[in-house]
Amino acid sequence: MKIKIMKTLLSVAVLSAITSTASAAPIGTAAGTAVDNTASISYSVGGQNQTPIESSETGNTTPGTGNGTATTFVVDKKVDLLVTGATTTNVVPGQTGAADNTELTYTLTNEGNSTEDFTLTATDNLALAVGTDDFNSTGCTVTAPALPVTIASGDVVNVTVECDIPASSATVTNGAKSLVDLLAEVTGVTASSGADTVGCISGTPNTPSCVTDVVFADGTGTGTDVGGDRNAWHSATSTYIINTADLTVKKTQAVSEMTINGAAVTGNKYHIPGAEITYTITVSNVAGAASATGIILSDTVPNTMTVVGTPTVSIDAGPPTDVTSGSSNSVTSLGFDLNAGSTAVLTIIATVN
Amino acid sequence: MKINNTFIATAKSLLGVVATLVFLTTQAVAAPQGHLKVTSKMQKMEIINKGGKQTYRFIPAAKVLPGEIVQYNTFYENISNKPAGNINIVNAIPKHTVYLPNSAQGKNTQSVFSVDGGRHYGKAGTLKVRGRDGKLYPAKPSDYTHIRWHYQGNLAPRTKQAVAFRVRLR
Numbered sequence: 001m002k003i004k005i006m007k008t009l010l011s012v013a014v015l016s017a018i019t020s021t022a023s024a025a026p027i028g029t030a031a032g033t034a035v036d037n038t039a040s041i042s043y044s045v046g047g048q049n050q051t052p053i054e055s056s057e058t059g060n061t062t063p064g065t066g067n068g069t070a071t072t073f074v075v076d077k078k079v080d081l082l083v084t085g086a087t088t089t090n091v092v093p094g095q096t097g098a099a100d101n102t103e104l105t106y107t108l109t110n111e112g113n114s115t116e117d118f119t120l121t122a123t124d125n126l127a128l129a130v131g132t133d134d135f136n137s138t139g140c141t142v143t144a145p146a147l148p149v150t151i152a153s154g155d156v157v158n159v160t161v162e163c164d165i166p167a168s169s170a171t172v173t174n175g176a177k178s179l180v181d182l183l184a185e186v187t188g189v190t191a192s193s194g195a196d197t198v199g200c201i202s203g204t205p206n207t208p209s210c211v212t213d214v215v216f217a218d219g220t221g222t223g224t225d226v227g228g229d230r231n232a233w234h235s236a237t238s239t240y241i242i243n244t245a246d247l248t249v250k251k252t253q254a255v256s257e258m259t260i261n262g263a264a265v266t267g268n269k270y271h272i273p274g275a276e277i278t279y280t281i282t283v284s285n286v287a288g289a290a291s292a293t294g295i296i297l298s299d300t301v302p303n304t305m306t307v308v309g310t311p312t313v314s315i316d317a318g319p320p321t322d323v324t325s326g327s328s329n330s331v332t333s334l335g336f337d338l339n340a341g342s343t344a345v346l347t348i349i350a351t352v353n
Numbered sequence: 354m355k356i357n358n359t360f361i362a363t364a365k366s367l368l369g370v371v372a373t374l375v376f377l378t379t380q381a382v383a384a385p386q387g388h389l390k391v392t393s394k395m396q397k398m399e400i401i402n403k404g405g406k407q408t409y410r411f412i413p414a415a416k417v418l419p420g421e422i423v424q425y426n427t428f429y430e431n432i433s434n435k436p437a438g439n440i441n442i443v444n445a446i447p448k449h450t451v452y453l454p455n456s457a458q459g460k461n462t463q464s465v466f467s468v469d470g471g472r473h474y475g476k477a478g479t480l481k482v483r484g485r486d487g488k489l490y491p492a493k494p495s496d497y498t499h500i501r502w503h504y505q506g507n508l509a510p511r512t513k514q515a516v517a518f519r520v521r522l523r
Contacts, residue, residue, distance in 0.1 A: 028420065028522070028523060029449040029522055029523050035448065035449050037393055037444065037445075038445070039391060039427040039443065039516075040442070040443045040444070041389055041391050042439070042440070042443070043441070043508075044438050044439040045388055045433065045435050050387060050388060053389050054391065055391040055393035056391070057395075059391065059392040059428075059430075060392070061387050061391075062386065063385075068391070071393040071395050073415075075417060076418050113418070210415070210416075213416045215416065
């Protein structure tokens with residue numbers, strides 16, 4: 001059964017890799033398309049129908065089909081792109097992009113009316129107040145698609161970014177966030193904020209010699225492209241959230257049993273020879289943290305004491321499980337897992353020699 | 354050398370004149386001039402904000418992007434000395450564009466529309482198109498394929514009239 005499940009997961013992963021580009025209908029009439037218009041007029045003179053006359057831009061008087069000339073304009077190149085992010089990925093301090101696939105996801109849509117090449121840059125040290133940015137990830141790279149990426153009008157490409165997560169520190173704590181910006185640029189055009197016409201496929205911009213003008217129509221992004229309206233750039237951010245185990249260990253002891261002259265003492269108990277001391281070692285994982293796996297608790301009871309019976313570990317007040325002890329006074333638990341919000345208790349009872 | 358050069362140049366220009374003459378003659382024989390002169394002009398219509406009010410202006414259609422509006426004006430002038438009657442102007446909606454509702458205009462004209470490539474015409478709002486399910490649905494302006502204007506009355510000699518319509522580039 002287990003093998004079967006793994007197979008299914010594998011095939012899903014392969015599928016998602018193949019369909020990273022979503023083909024859609026082109027947005028708008030393609031750049032360079034000639035749009036023709038011809039009117040035709042029919043009339044009569046003296047009650048006699050005349051051969052219809054077609055229009056031309058300068059005026060046509062020659063009757064007959066094909067003697068007119070179309071009034072034509074050429075559709076210009078609209079450069080427009082959209083990056084979306086706003087996804088979150090849970091990570092653990094010390095994870096590296098290369099080894100641990102710390103993937104952040106974005107999409108890039110070509111909203112222009114021509115096929116364009118795009119470059120992508122991921123930035124982790126944002127000096128912009130665009131959201132909570134508690135710590136900086138490092139070494140961010142775009143792992144998919146291969147750059148520059150060619151995208152047809154209307155198509156959407158899924159983008160993956162991987163960064164390295166710093167080791168845990170005062171700022172890299174459970175719940176801390178790191179914003180990572182993805183900036184997309186259209187290649188082959190010069191970013192020029194607000195310019196109405198930035199180039200020409202042939203001829204001089206803004207003159208009749210320019211057959212196909214290049215016009216930037218992109219909006220303002222949410223990251224490094226803040227305020228960058230119409231500059232052939234667009235950006236968005238996604239977020240890493242530290243989601244690690246958050247363990248607290250506490251050790252207490254108390255005299256649990258004391259006998260004097262063969263009778264158990266019920267009142268105040270003292271650490272006198274022969275008295276039984278109970279050591280309670282409590283490990284808790286904070287609610288909302290990630291599960292901790294393979295926890296091993298060990299404790300060495302002072303050699304002036306003797307361990308009684310077998311120490312036990314109980315998780316969330318569940319049935320106690322015996323633990324092995326290395327030598328008589330060295331207690332080591334078996335590895336166990338602790339979910340968020342759970343508490344494990346290691347109980348050792350020893351007598352004072 | 355100099356004489357030689359001049360000679361070549363003269364020969365060239367003579368050849369040009371001959372070619373032009375031949376061209377003009379062919380034109381005149383094959384297509385005599387009609388009674389009307391038909392001119393189709395285009396302009397881009399730009400919606401602008403003027404003092405908080407939305408208004409528009411016309412600029413040369415030098416730069417047109419998807420979603421923008423183009424207005425076509427068709428001028429027809431009677432260049433003969435006889436009145437012309439029964440005038441119908443037919444204009445196919447240009448490829449890659451959509452007719453803008455209520456934009457067809459023209460003095461002394463009635464406009465009708467076609468949704469079947471110009472075979473049948475009807476007033477706006479009366480046309481129907483067949484949906485994928487085989488049923489008939491009221492036609493949308495984007496279904497229009499042709500506009501036809503009928504000029505009411507005769508166009509006197511040496512007078513000029515115009516019709517216009519607007520489209521949005523897909």
